[in-house]
Amino acid sequence: MISEIWALTIREVKKWIREPILVFMMIIQPVIWLGLFGQAFNLTGLVQIPLSNLPPEITQQIGAIFNQMIGSIFGGTLDYFTYMAAGMLSVVILFTSMFSGMSVVWDRRFGFLNKLLVAPIARGSIVMAKVTSSVIRGLFQAALVFSIAFAFGLQAGNAFNVLDLLGVFAGLFLLSIGLSSLFIALTIRIKSWEAHMAVVNLLNLPLMFASSALFPINMMPDWLQSIAKVNPISYASDLVRAFILHSHSVGLDISRIALNFEVLIAFAVIFSLIGIVLAERGLRKG
Amino acid sequence: MAIVETKDLTKAFGKLIAVDHVSFAVEEGEIFGFLGPNGAGKTTTINMLTTLMNPTEGSAKVAGFDIVKDANKVRSLIGLVPQDLTVDEDLTGMENMMLQAMLYHVPKDVAKKRIEEVLRLVELEDAANRKVETYSGGMRKRLELAEGLIHYPKILFLDEPTLGLDVQTRAVIWDYIKKLREERGMTIFMTTHYMEEADALCDRIAIIDYGKIRALGKPKELKDGIGGDVIELALFDNSKDFSEAITKMPYVIDVKRKSEIYRIKVTKGEEALPNIIEGILKMNLKVSNVSLIKPTLDQVYLEYTGRSLRETEGNREEVMRMMRNIRRARS
Numbered sequence: 220m221i222s223e224i225w226a227l228t229i230r231e232v233k234k235w236i237r238e239p240i241l242v243f244m245m246i247i248q249p250v251i252w253l254g255l256f257g258q259a260f261n262l263t264g265l266v267q268i269p270l271s272n273l274p275p276e277i278t279q280q281i282g283a284i285f286n287q288m289i290g291s292i293f294g295g296t297l298d299y300f301t302y303m304a305a306g307m308l309s310v311v312i313l314f315t316s317m318f319s320g321m322s323v324v325w326d327r328r329f330g331f332l333n334k335l336l337v338a339p340i341a342r343g344s345i346v347m348a349k350v351t352s353s354v355i356r357g358l359f360q361a362a363l364v365f366s367i368a369f370a371f372g373l374q375a376g377n378a379f380n381v382l383d384l385l386g387v388f389a390g391l392f393l394l395s396i397g398l399s400s401l402f403i404a405l406t407i408r409i410k411s412w413e414a415h416m417a418v419v420n421l422l423n424l425p426l427m428f429a430s431s432a433l434f435p436i437n438m439m440p441d442w443l444q445s446i447a448k449v450n451p452i453s454y455a456s457d458l459v460r461a462f463i464l465h466s467h468s469v470g471l472d473i474s475r476i477a478l479n480f481e482v483l484i485a486f487a488v489i490f491s492l493i494g495i496v497l498a499e500r501g502l503r504k505g
Numbered sequence: 506m507a508i509v510e511t512k513d514l515t516k517a518f519g520k521l522i523a524v525d526h527v528s529f530a531v532e533e534g535e536i537f538g539f540l541g542p543n544g545a546g547k548t549t550t551i552n553m554l555t556t557l558m559n560p561t562e563g564s565a566k567v568a569g570f571d572i573v574k575d576a577n578k579v580r581s582l583i584g585l586v587p588q589d590l591t592v593d594e595d596l597t598g599m600e601n602m603m604l605q606a607m608l609y610h611v612p613k614d615v616a617k618k619r620i621e622e623v624l625r626l627v628e629l630e631d632a633a634n635r636k637v638e639t640y641s642g643g644m645r646k647r648l649e650l651a652e653g654l655i656h657y658p659k660i661l662f663l664d665e666p667t668l669g670l671d672v673q674t675r676a677v678i679w680d681y682i683k684k685l686r687e688e689r690g691m692t693i694f695m696t697t698h699y700m701e702e703a704d705a706l707c708d709r710i711a712i713i714d715y716g717k718i719r720a721l722g723k724p725k726e727l728k729d730g731i732g733g734d735v736i737e738l739a740l741f742d743n744s745k746d747f748s749e750a751i752t753k754m755p756y757v758i759d760v761k762r763k764s765e766i767y768r769i770k771v772t773k774g775e776e777a778l779p780n781i782i783e784g785i786l787k788m789n790l791k792v793s794n795v796s797l798i799k800p801t802l803d804q805v806y807l808e809y810t811g812r813s814l815r816e817t818e819g820n821r822e823e824v825m826r827m828m829r830n831i832r833r834a835r836s
Contacts, residue, residue, distance in 0.1 A: 222607060222610070223607065223608060225607075226603075226604055226607035226608060227604075227608075229604075230593065230596065230600075230604055233595070233596060233600065234593070234595045234596070237595055238595070329589075329591070330587060330589040330590065330591035331591050331593060333557060333585075333587055333589075333591060334585075334587070334591045334605075334608075334652075335608070336556075336557055337555050337556065337557060337580055337583070337585045338580060338605075338608040338609060339577050339578075339580040339581035339608075339609065339610070340608055503557065503558070503559075
């Protein structure tokens with residue numbers, strides 16, 4: 220079973236790193252996102268436009284006030300870019316995970332899936348290989364976003380260390396397993412790319428925006444809050460922030476971290492089991 | 506010993522019954538062909554026998570194991586070369602083979618030797634380290650064939666092995682298939698809608714149409730079954746009917762006359778022909794035209810299904826061309 224998963228994972232990874240456009244996109248996309256979201260949600264930008272006829276000192280001052288206000292909303296000393304960049308790590312995982320379902324549809328379309336289905340391997344290992352390769356891709360891209368965010372001015376807490384970094388990636392790892400399994404489970408019987416894209420698009424943006432990844436939950440209307448509070452992306456974002464903002468003055472909030480880990484572990488286990496069960500039943504021809 | 510045995514095997518897609526209570530047995534070591542037009546149920550039968558689909562009714566045993574209950578055992582004993590190309594274009598030939606070997610749990614050191622061996626068999630050893638997207642259609646099919654052999658299956662399923670290939674490549678594939686049987690004693694179950702292919706390769710053929718087996722037997726038996734050879738002969742003298750005299754000659758089964766042309770059904774065409782001409786010359790008659798018509802599977806097919814296989818081919822070629830275009834557009 221392990222050797223089958225390994226063989227299929229190697230295949231996926233090889234396909235991925237051999238596609239120059241994919242590698243290029245992987246590098247360029249986070250830069251665009253960090254830049255775009257960082258700017259679009261940076262409310263100081265909104266103020267500068269209508270007041271452009273005022274002297275620059277005054278707009279800068281207003282901007283500074285706004286930044287401070289936002290900082291208080293996002294929790295103390297934190298600026299929006301750091302808040303957003305930390306959440307962006309989970310969003311990157313979300314977006315790489317959705318491709319795991321895509322590759323199942325793709326393999327079905329081009330007959331490769333049939334080759335796997337006539338092989339004497341567990342159906343679950345086909346799904347697990349997709350999940351594993353998706354996790355590898357996701358974590359790799361998250362690492363890239365993380366380093367670019369540092370270059371762009373992400374301000375980690377002064378006690379941020381290697382263990383915190385491991386914590387961040389452990390959280391993202393669990394989120395990635397859960398989301399990849401979820402997307403595969405949803406698309407396991409889908410035969411066309413169009414239908415798959417429709418399903419993915421229906422889920423993607425709500426999952427991203429109805430979470431604390433880009434926006435604090437307590438600024439949302441109540442109905443949205445109730446969605447965001449069950450969204451695993453909120454828990455992953457919160458976990459990542461807890462680790463990144465680890466400072467000497469505040470220290471790690473162990474109960475908050477434990478809660479987030481518990482939710483993420485449950486999410487990963489439940490959905491990968493669902494994926495495996497559905498694979499045994501739903502992964503067949505026709 | 507029967508290596509494949511089906512009993513009332515049936516597959517329905519909604520109201521459409523693709524395979525309708527089909528029962529047959531394939532003996533170990535033979536090349537067994539399913540001959541029929543597009544949509545006759547050939548691929549559906551293969552899909553069931555290779556565990557890709559479950560039958561709606563009936564049962565089948567492959568290599569002694571039930572295709573539903575012991576699906577994984579069946580899988581480990583069979584090889585499938587599907588109709589569509591399923592090799593991964595983004596990997597090299599060698600990587601595709603290695604992946605296949607791992608999926609069939611062939612140990613790495615054994616796999617290396619076998620890959621070398623089967624790639625040599627299909628003459629792809631020079632192209633092994635190139636990406637499959639640079640391969641021609643024939644090369645891809647040969648790689649597909651090599652993949653189906655990596656775990657030394659007891660029985661190899663070939664679904665339209667030469668569909669859409671040019672004449673030379675087709676001949677090469679035929680050679681490989683014959684070689685496999687001769688050198689390995691491998692049982693081969695193949696589908697085809699090419700008459701010549703079934704005739705040249707198969708020990709036994711089942712003619713399938715609308716999901717039912719219409720005839721089953723050795724190609725020669727099937728051909729003999731619709732009557733033997735026919736000699737068509739034209740005489741200069743059209744004034745009298747010589748049918749009766751001809752009927753009395755050796756080998757002759759039946760004679761039909763249409764003005765000066767006689768259609769003579771005989772048992773052994775090659776031996777009958779000189780005898781009949783000699784006899785006619787002895788009657789002081791002159792032959793203006795003569796031809797020996799050997800029965801073809803095409804005629805057998807026509808006999809059992811009431812339509813010519815050729816009629817269905819045009820459509821199929823069109824589909825293939827479209828699929829090739831899609832593939833080209835993708836690369």
